Each structure stands twice: as C-alpha cells, then as structure tokens.
Amino acid sequence: MKTEDIPAYSIPRLEQIAKLLLEERWLGLTIPIDIDYIVEQEPDTILDYLPGLRAVHGVAGAVISHPQEARFTILVDKEVADGNLSFYRFTVAEEFAHLKLHRKVLETVTSVEEVIQLHEWERYHEIDRNAKWLASALLIPPAPVLEDAHRLYPEMVRRVGFANPEAVKAYVIDRLSRKYLVSPPTMRYRLQHWPVDVLKKIDTAMREELDFLE
Known part of the structure; x- marks a missing residue:
C-alpha cells in the first residue's frame, strides 16, 4: 500500500459524511437507523453472508472487490448475522463505512485472504479508526x-x-x-x-x- 492511497478525514468531515448519507437515504431520521436499508441503496454493492468468516479468518465482516464486474460485496459472517443484533449492525455499518471512505484501497482487495493482508498492514489502524467513527455517526446521529x-x-x-x-x-x-x-x-x-x-x-x-x- 502507498501512503497516498489513504485519504485523510477530520472528525467534522466524518460527521458531515454521515449526516449527508442519512439525509439522502434515511428520511425522517427515525431510530433505530436501518443500516441494511442504507447499504442496499449503495450502487453496485450487495450485502451478503458467509458461514465461517469469523471462525476461519478471524474477521466479522469484509469488503470484497469484483473489478471485472465493477462492483463490491460487503460480507458479514453468517453466525454474526444470526446472533447479537447490535454487533451485526455495527459490523455492517463499519464495512459500509470502509467502502465509502476507502474505496480506492478496497478496489485492490479481491478475496478474503487479501482482506487479512489488509488487516495486517502497518497503517490499517488509521483507516479502521475512521471507519469505526463513521459507523458510529451513522448508527447514532x-x-x-x-x-x-x-x-x-x-x-x-x-x-x-x-x-x-x-x-x-x-x-x-x-x-x-x-x-x-x-x-x-x-x-x-x-x-x-x-x-x-x-x-x-x-x-x-x-x-x-x-x-x-x-
């Protein structure tokens, strides 16, 4: 990964991104936020579930690029999806946040194995911190x-x-x-x-x- 691949986001900017997304995709701002519905409105992106993702690979969610089809899949562990609702919702929100914030980086991630490599990258904590903040801002306006x-x-x-x-x-x-x-x-x-x-x-x-x- 190159340093220039990582866009910089201030906290006010992350809050603004969340606000604009909610204004566009969740009119009325009723609580709880339906994060699945918000993700489903993302062009060329599907939300899917994979048994064993967490047990085998140690991650609850991931974003996979399909460059030949010009689309993405947000994957969530099937057991997570069927389990604790708050953990599932935050996982979906966080992976969606990664896609909105770090699309250029994720365009190179085409398998779960490459997701693990990304997690092991020395600067992953920077993009992870921003994604978690945006996820929180989406779920808790x-x-x-x-x-x-x-x-x-x-x-x-x-x-x-x-x-x-x-x-x-x-x-x-x-x-x-x-x-x-x-x-x-x-x-x-x-x-x-x-x-x-x-x-x-x-x-x-x-x-x-x-x-x-x-």
Whole structure:
C-alpha cells in the first residue's frame, strides 16, 4: 500500500459524511437507523453472508472487490448475522463505512485472504479508526441522541437524586443503547465525544444539582 492511497478525514468531515448519507437515504431520521436499508441503496454493492468468516479468518465482516464486474460485496459472517443484533449492525455499518471512505484501497482487495493482508498492514489502524467513527455517526446521529439524553436525564435524577452520577450515566447509556440497537460500549464512546458530549453535560448538571441538561 502507498501512503497516498489513504485519504485523510477530520472528525467534522466524518460527521458531515454521515449526516449527508442519512439525509439522502434515511428520511425522517427515525431510530433505530436501518443500516441494511442504507447499504442496499449503495450502487453496485450487495450485502451478503458467509458461514465461517469469523471462525476461519478471524474477521466479522469484509469488503470484497469484483473489478471485472465493477462492483463490491460487503460480507458479514453468517453466525454474526444470526446472533447479537447490535454487533451485526455495527459490523455492517463499519464495512459500509470502509467502502465509502476507502474505496480506492478496497478496489485492490479481491478475496478474503487479501482482506487479512489488509488487516495486517502497518497503517490499517488509521483507516479502521475512521471507519469505526463513521459507523458510529451513522448508527447514532447527534441530533436525536442529544434529544433523547435531555429527556432521560431529568427522569433519572428524579428517581435517584444527585449523589450518584455514575448510576445516572449508566442508566442513560443502557436506555439509549437499547433504543439505537448498539452495544453499551459503543453508546458510551459516542456520548463521551464531540459532537455529542452528553456524559460531560451530565457530570456538570449533577455537580450543580440541575434537573436538566444544558
């Protein structure tokens, strides 16, 4: 791989890409986001399932190029697809994000074996980090999750008061992860960082004994 093959993306740019994709393919922004439906709208791309992908090759998902047909397949392990829904959804979102962000790199990946080689590349962590961020931004858009957090926080502090911010944050994370159909760690990470930053807002509100989030 050549360094110039890797496009650079800032966090604001990744958020913008997610916003534009959702505006184009998921009108109304209803939650949970139907990531399969969004992927199905990608031109010259199919979503398919492969038994043993994770057990044999150690990956839950992959993007395979078919250069002679000018198309891609997003592959997901069959057992993952039939198992934990939040893990499946994030796997689909992450592989789709790779395709949107790193198409030029993926055009050279024509087999699962070449997927493994890509994962072993010394700079893979860079493209993986960007794909994970875009996947999170697609599954957990800022506007609705902020609205939901502002609604849940007062409900919780009325029950437990202001003495235990960790319990309040855990409650908000659990409720939101269930609604958005993502794992609690994925939701926690999203709520910790810009452009959401909800956990910091909760800490501030509880320290000041406010029954609302600013």
